[in-house]
Amino acid sequence: MFSKILIANRGEIACRVIRTARKMGVKTVAVYSDADARSLHVAMADEAVHIGGSPVAESYLRGDVIIAAAKATGAEAIHPGYGFLSENPDFVDQVTAAGLVFIGPSAASIRAMGLKDAAKRLMEKAGVPVVPGYHGEAQEIVILASKAREIGYPVLIKARAGGGGKGMRRVDHPDDFSDALSGARREAKAAFGDDRVLVEKYVDKPRHIEVQVFGDNHGNAVHLFERDCSAQRRHQKVIEEAPAPGMTPELRTAMTDAAVKAAKAIGYSGAGTIEFIVDASDGLKPDRFWFMEMNTRLQVEHPVTEMVTGVDLVEWQLRVAAGEELPVGQDGIGLDGHAFEARLYAEDPAKGFLPAIGTLHHLSFPSESAAGTDIRIETGVRQGDAISPFYDPMIAKVVTHGADRTTALDALADAVSRTEVAGSTTNAAFLAALARDPDFASGDVDTGLIERKQDELTTSAAPGSRAIALAALAATGATTPADSDDPWSGLAGYAHFNPLVRRTALSFGGTEIVAHISARPDGRFDVRPEGGEAFVLAAETTEAGATVAAWPGHVTVFENGRSFDFAISDPFARAAEIGEGTSSMRAPMPGLVKLVRAAKGDKVTKGQAMLVLEAMKMEHTITATHDGVIQEIAAEGAQVTDGTVLVRFEE
Secondary structure, eight states, X not given: OOSEEEEOOOHHHHHHHHHHHHHTTOEEEEEEEGGGTTOHHHHHSSEEEEEEOSSGGGTTTOHHHXXXXXXXXXXXXXXXXXXXXTTOHHHHHHHHHTTOEESSOOHHHHHHHHSHHHHHHHHHHTTOOBOSEEOOSOOOHHHHHHHHHHHXXXXXXXXXXXXXXXXXXXXXXXXXXXXXXXHHHHXXXXXXXXXXXXXXXXXXXXXXXXXXXXXXXXSOEEEEEEEEEEEEETTEEEEEEESOTTOOHHHHHHHHHHHHHHHHHTTOOEEEEEEEEEEOBTBOOTTSEEEEEEEOSOOTTHHHHHHHHOOOHHHHHHHHHTTOOOSSOGGGOOOOSEEEEEEEESEEGGGTSEEOOEEOSEXXXXXXXXXXXXXXXXXXXXXXXXXXXXXXXXXXXXXEEESSHHHHHHHHHHHHHTOEEESSOOSHHHHHHHHTOXXXXXXXXXXXXXXXXXXXXXXXXXXXXXXXXHHHHHHHTOOOGGGOSOGGGGGTTOXXXXXOEEEEEEEEXXXXXXXXXXXXXXXXXXXXXXXXXXXXXXXXXXXXXXXXEEETXXXXXXXXXEEXXXXXXXXXXXXHHHHHTTSEEEOSSSEEEEEXXXXXXXXXXXXXXXXXXXXXXXXXXXXXXXXXXEEEEOOTTOEEOTTOEEEEEOO
């Protein structure tokens, strides 16, 4: 076994690898960018090496610098995590040439499966069913559009390289093909450095079911059953589970056999995932699944497989990379119960899931779960850390396990509801709503479920009088007199003839809310929101069922599984906003102006596409909020911060 390894990654996956390495007695070396200097994975590792600037191109994609760090610290092997360099065969070659071990598959295996079109041709030869489509070399729009007509609409345009929904577009009509192709190519080029695409038939009621496979360097290969990743948004997985709901013995046998056959066809070693698309329009049948792609790395959702099999996949990775055989054969791997994983992101579901940034001023995860269930939190951040615009905005993965699907899902809904984050908008309420959705709960899930129910799942609840009262009191910074050594603090509510009443203004969702607060002789406070119920509250205490977190300019109230973020009104800022009116449009997040579709002097209408902003690895189209004439518009290629004016209209 290795004595020391370097982890060429960041965030929760780096922390995950460090925990297993520590358990095995293997020392670890972390690498970090400028933005990650004080991150959790740096603090957890035995050593840490600075590798460059915050953008990934200046740090986590610098293979030469990472290899040099491994050599300098005496590391014998490099674990790539997922993303970044994990599926880069040239990096694998460089690691091997440097006399180090790459903890993952060979460069040949990665190359064989790295391009979706070539992989599908290889799978066809191996007898693995492949979804109908065009996987050829020609990239001219005329040929691609012609192939799309032959396949039949709707079709999917997909990047040949990479995954995660980047460079992917659904096209329902021939007239939309050209624009969709351009968008897919731009996104694929930015994410993978390769703008080539393939075209496939779109399955009407698709299920995304994948099989975890594992091979060693002695010719052995096994599967660790399946995961269902059908709960997706824009081809990004949201909630994953194992095993797949409604799975039949016949389909499981056919699918797992095909997965192992695929792994053996390329002599695969290490952890890998064979992804299949399943037509669920007429139930799950063994002749209605097709190979999509192979991920030649550890998957984000690997914890659900670990929970139902009892296998530490990272430990297996290290053992196989060190030359050992698989610890057990196929007969030694069984299923136990059901597991779910929900991806907690810094994003705003109410605004089309726009990525968010911010400092995590308050961060609390549930540590206990109901009897008969287990909870596991995978995170790479701590309270006080910042969500950076340079990387994926994942805060944590919330994983639960129970004896059956219903028990595990109830535990997930409860765990997500009890997760508290203040300082950045998150998708926690959306995840809880999805976990409690009747269709999802019944197992009637496909990749279009979230899109069909998006409005229902992202409906925001308005705060009640109690939440407003708690926020208003916290916003005043009031303290209970008994908590102070200053005798004059006991006169905080004194005034001639009547108690002093303080007016506190808050803002929720752009609407001003006012509450009136007065001190009582017993040290508590009377809090009366205008138009709402009055409450008697004590300062600096947690009311039953509610937690309050105050942070610069804001107060967040967590109540009954929901969070309400109130801004403390600033009259000067409000005056400035009123003065500006609707004369400008601002960037909703930091990013790069990728494409500009309008110019100075253009007359535009509400909803018209103005420009494309690239942020958090995805493209976001910015549309006009109202009719008007453009006075000024951001330049293509401009790097903007949150709140930067993108478009200014003539008065």
